[in-house]
Amino acid sequence: MNLARSIYALARADFLERVRRYSLLLTILFAGFLGYGAATGRIAVHLGDYRGVYTSAWIGALVALVTTCFVSLVGFYIVKNAVDRDRQTGVGQILAATPLSKVSYALGKFLSNFAVLSVMVLVLAIAAVAMQFFAAEDPHLDTVALLLPFLLIALPAMALTAAVAVLFETLPVLNGGVGNVVWFFAWAVLGIGLPELSGKHWLDPMGLTTVANDMIAGARANIPGYKDSFSLSIADQPSKIVETFRWHGVPWTSQIVLLRLGWTAAAVLIVLLAALFFDRFDSARWFMPSLRRAKKLPPPQLAEQANGGTALPAKPAVAVHLTPLAATARGSAFFRIFTAELRLALKGVRWWWYAVAAGLLIAQFAAPLEISRGPLLATAWIWAILIWSAMGSRESRFSTRSLLFSCANILPRQLSACFLAGVTVAILAGAGAGIRLLLTGNSSGLLAWFAGTLFLPSLALALGVWSGTGKPYEGLLTAIWYVGPMNHTPGLDFTGTASGPLVIHYAFVYIAMSVALLAFAFVMRSRQLRSD
Amino acid sequence: MQLKVENLSKNYRGNVQALRGVQISLRPGILGLLGPNGAGKSTLMRILATVTRPSSGRVSWNETDIAQNPDSLRNTLGYLPQDFGVYPNLSAIEFLEYLAAVKGISADASKKRINELLELVNLADAAKRPLGGYSGGMRQRVGIAQALLNDPQLLIVDEPTAGLDPEERVRFRNLLSELSGERIVILSTHIVSDVEAVATSIAILAHGQLLAHDSPEGLLASVAGKVWEVVIPSDQLQALRNKHLVSSTAHRSDGVHARVVANSAPGLSARPLEPSLEDAYLATLSAQRANEHAGAAA
Numbered sequence: 109m110n111l112a113r114s115i116y117a118l119a120r121a122d123f124l125e126r127v128r129r130y131s132l133l134l135t136i137l138f139a140g141f142l143g144y145g146a147a148t149g150r151i152a153v154h155l156g157d158y159r160g161v162y163t164s165a166w167i168g169a170l171v172a173l174v175t176t177c178f179v180s181l182v183g184f185y186i187v188k189n190a191v192d193r194d195r196q197t198g199v200g201q202i203l204a205a206t207p208l209s210k211v212s213y214a215l216g217k218f219l220s221n222f223a224v225l226s227v228m229v230l231v232l233a234i235a236a237v238a239m240q241f242f243a244a245e246d247p248h249l250d251t252v253a254l255l256l257p258f259l260l261i262a263l264p265a266m267a268l269t270a271a272v273a274v275l276f277e278t279l280p281v282l283n284g285g286v287g288n289v290v291w292f293f294a295w296a297v298l299g300i301g302l303p304e305l306s307g308k309h310w311l312d313p314m315g316l317t318t319v320a321n322d323m324i325a326g327a328r329a330n331i332p333g334y335k336d337s338f339s340l341s342i343a344d345q346p347s348k349i350v351e352t353f354r355w356h357g358v359p360w361t362s363q364i365v366l367l368r369l370g371w372t373a374a375a376v377l378i379v380l381l382a383a384l385f386f387d388r389f390d391s392a393r394w395f396m397p398s399l400r401r402a403k404k405l406p407p408p409q410l411a412e413q414a415n416g417g418t419a420l421p422a423k424p425a426v427a428v429h430l431t432p433l434a435a436t437a438r439g440s441a442f443f444r445i446f447t448a449e450l451r452l453a454l455k456g457v458r459w460w461w462y463a464v465a466a467g468l469l470i471a472q473f474a475a476p477l478e479i480s481r482g483p484l485l486a487t488a489w490i491w492a493i494l495i496w497s498a499m500g501s502r503e504s505r506f507s508t509r510s511l512l513f514s515c516a517n518i519l520p521r522q523l524s525a526c527f528l529a530g531v532t533v534a535i536l537a538g539a540g541a542g543i544r545l546l547l548t549g550n551s552s553g554l555l556a557w558f559a560g561t562l563f564l565p566s567l568a569l570a571l572g573v574w575s576g577t578g579k580p581y582e583g584l585l586t587a588i589w590y591v592g593p594m595n596h597t598p599g600l601d602f603t604g605t606a607s608g609p610l611v612i613h614y615a616f617v618y619i620a621m622s623v624a625l626l627a628f629a630f631v632m633r634s635r636q637l638r639s640d
Numbered sequence: 641m642q643l644k645v646e647n648l649s650k651n652y653r654g655n656v657q658a659l660r661g662v663q664i665s666l667r668p669g670i671l672g673l674l675g676p677n678g679a680g681k682s683t684l685m686r687i688l689a690t691v692t693r694p695s696s697g698r699v700s701w702n703e704t705d706i707a708q709n710p711d712s713l714r715n716t717l718g719y720l721p722q723d724f725g726v727y728p729n730l731s732a733i734e735f736l737e738y739l740a741a742v743k744g745i746s747a748d749a750s751k752k753r754i755n756e757l758l759e760l761v762n763l764a765d766a767a768k769r770p771l772g773g774y775s776g777g778m779r780q781r782v783g784i785a786q787a788l789l790n791d792p793q794l795l796i797v798d799e800p801t802a803g804l805d806p807e808e809r810v811r812f813r814n815l816l817s818e819l820s821g822e823r824i825v826i827l828s829t830h831i832v833s834d835v836e837a838v839a840t841s842i843a844i845l846a847h848g849q850l851l852a853h854d855s856p857e858g859l860l861a862s863v864a865g866k867v868w869e870v871v872i873p874s875d876q877l878q879a880l881r882n883k884h885l886v887s888s889t890a891h892r893s894d895g896v897h898a899r900v901v902a903n904s905a906p907g908l909s910a911r912p913l914e915p916s917l918e919d920a921y922l923a924t925l926s927a928q929r930a931n932e933h934a935g936a937a938a
Binding site: 429430431432433434438441444445447448451452455456502506507508509510511512513514515516517518521522638 | 686689690691693710711714715717719721723724725726727728729730734737738739741742743744745746747749752753756757760783786788790791818819
């Protein structure tokens with residue numbers, strides 16, 4: 109009883125802390141936006157040129173698919189901060205000194221994550237009801253048919269998302285930016301890849317294949333000549349539909365229901381696994397850098413360092429003379445701020461990162477030009493994602509805002525220097541492709557390359573300053589990288605290789621976007637300077 | 641050199657008044673800003689450090705409004721916030737070099753200055769270690785060093801001795817005394833002994849209002865002849881507390897020795913004592929509370 113109470117209390121406190129934040133409003137707005145997209149046909153399921161009549165079953169399944177697909181992707185980034193918040197606020201230290209078990213803690217955080225994601229599911233379920241009302245293709249509202257997909261498809265998927273978020277937070281390698289990038293690929297595998305790759309329809313954690321297969325079967329039975337195509341797409345305008353057919357929904361057999369409940373149980377198992385890895389706010393359990401470094405220190409310091417934090421041996425007070433600073437010692441020193449920002453950006457980066465970056469750079473020189481300026485350049489740039497994602501948010505993350513914001517001319521000097529440091533990283537990482545484009549006189553390609561070097565850090569700076577965290581950039585850039593350069597989608601390919609004859613046009617679009625993003629970052633930082 | 645605060649107020653969301661019409665003028669010297677938790681000290685510090693804007697009123701540095709032109713002050717400001725962070729992967733030297741660049745100090749000057757400051761705050765031996773491995777007290781000393789980087793004319797230190805061990809506290813107090821010559825130092829704390837040791841003037845803030853601003857001697861004079869020691873059985877202590885302001889107690893073999901601040905002797909056996917700043921501080925707060933109660937009753 110006490111166990112259940114402590115799990116509930118933990119989940120409740122975490123949930124309340126989240127719902128009282130401004131960010132929840134954005135979360136609900138995002139869910140509302142998805143609902144609006146589905147209701148207006150901009151986000152839609154198409155079976156070739158066909159779709160189902162907007163019955164309760166179709167709308168329920170459609171919106172549940174949209175929910176599962178997008179809320180699980182974005183929702184992960186929204187909820188993956190429950191443990192980190194306790195770490196940052198110091199509440200974790202208090203909790204660590206209580207009898208609260210690691211399992212209880214992980215379950216509490218899981219429930220809080222799940223509750224936040226469920227709020228988004230609820231908003232979309234309400235949107236689904238409204239959608240049927242406004243679409244007016246079928247006046248009969250079948251609440252069970254409409255809501256069961258949310259209950260059996262969306263909610264188990266949210267449970268998995270919530271659980272993986274807790275697991276990632278407890279794993280030292282995945283609790284930061286690496287985890288944010290990894291999630292994009294994990295989501296693709298969990299959502300689509302697993303049933304496709306394994307050929308086993310039941311291996312469908314997100315439930316997308318379960319619904320899609322039944323819709324395809326419905327289309328086959330109703331439409332002669334239908335060729336098994338299925339897509340869940342986002343478009344500027346509602347797509348043209350040749351014909352509709354009546355689909356009666358997924359037959360919720362006991363086997364399907366048990367499978368979906370099984371995935372919910374799997375979520376709980378993931379949480380238990382997370383509890384196993386959870387360090388109970390004792391970071392020394394995973395990494396003991398102080399101990400490693402201590403090998404070089406004299407013995408008295410070694411003993412103190414092993415305790416995790418570290419006072420130097422007492423020294424008698426000595427009078428030290430402070431030389432007054434001459435008036436000539438002051439200046440704008442922009443270059444020094446730039447080098448300091450660059451050093452700050454690269455500090456802490458491990459040797460293997462440089463080794464891979466160097467390998468990618470050499471490959472850009474060695475590979476055929478189209479591969480060099482395409483996938484190799486894109487990979488070299490995505491490799492630097494965690495360096496850029498710290499831009500603009502570092503001051504919030506490490507609580508140095510009050511130190512920096514009380515310095516003179518901080519806005520134009522520090523933010524510009526930070527941006528230029530980011531551009532420098534982009535130039536260095538992509539230098540191989542850039543130099544080859546220059547040497548071959550490919551001016552349009554070089555322009556696209558240049559636009560990329562501006563766009564990547566400016567997007568990072570804007571999102572970092574706005575959000576105070578690197579997560580939006582890590583999630584968004586990974587998605588753009590996958591859809592754009594790796595899948596050759598013109599417009600989203602920031603290397604410019606997929607743009608074809610429109611390469612100059614898109615390069616200027618990216619340069620214009622970079623300027624707009626920079627302006628946004630400056631305005632936001634200026635507001636922060638005034639309102640802090 | 642003058643820092644002038646005129647009718648300064650700060651309101652937060654939810655109708656919370658952190659500061660109410662604060663008025664104070666400072667010349668070179670050390671101002672000890674005392675007040676209980678939640679008095680508005682940190683809000684005042686943040687406004688003076690140009691990190692927060694006031695809701696109303698004006699702060700001027702050498703006749704220039706710092707809300708209109710914050711850089712006029714920032715160029716000569718050293719600020720140690722109550723809560724601040726560091727970049728854990730940087731060493732103390734690298735962190736200070738970074739802030740020196742941001743503060744616009746030339747490379748040569750900053751190098752010398754950083755070395756001196758690290759000696760001064762007793763961190764020279766650990767200067768090349770990543771800040772992530774520093775203890776709380778060591779980080780606080782890095783904070784003190786960064787506040788002094790640009791040889792500030794106005795030095796604002798908010799709870800600077802928090803986390804420091806007694807030896808470092810003494811060291812820091814001495815440092816403040818040495819620095820105070822031709823600059824204004826504002827030391828915010830709730831530890832009276834820190835202020836007692838170094839302050840040339842003292843301001844007392846409570847509930848966002850400035851209750852007193854005077855020299856230590858002036859404050860002591862306000863309670864001269866009003867501090868007493870009485871010796872009572874321990875079971876009478878609560879009754880004494882209910883009737884008078886008891887600033888400290890000590891249990892001895894003959895009973896409880898209570899230090900009482902009162903206009904007249906609290907009993908026949910009361911013995912007059914030399915007043916301390918703590919007595920003056922507590923008496924000021926007590927008087928303010930009494931005024932509030934009287935106002936509420938009326």
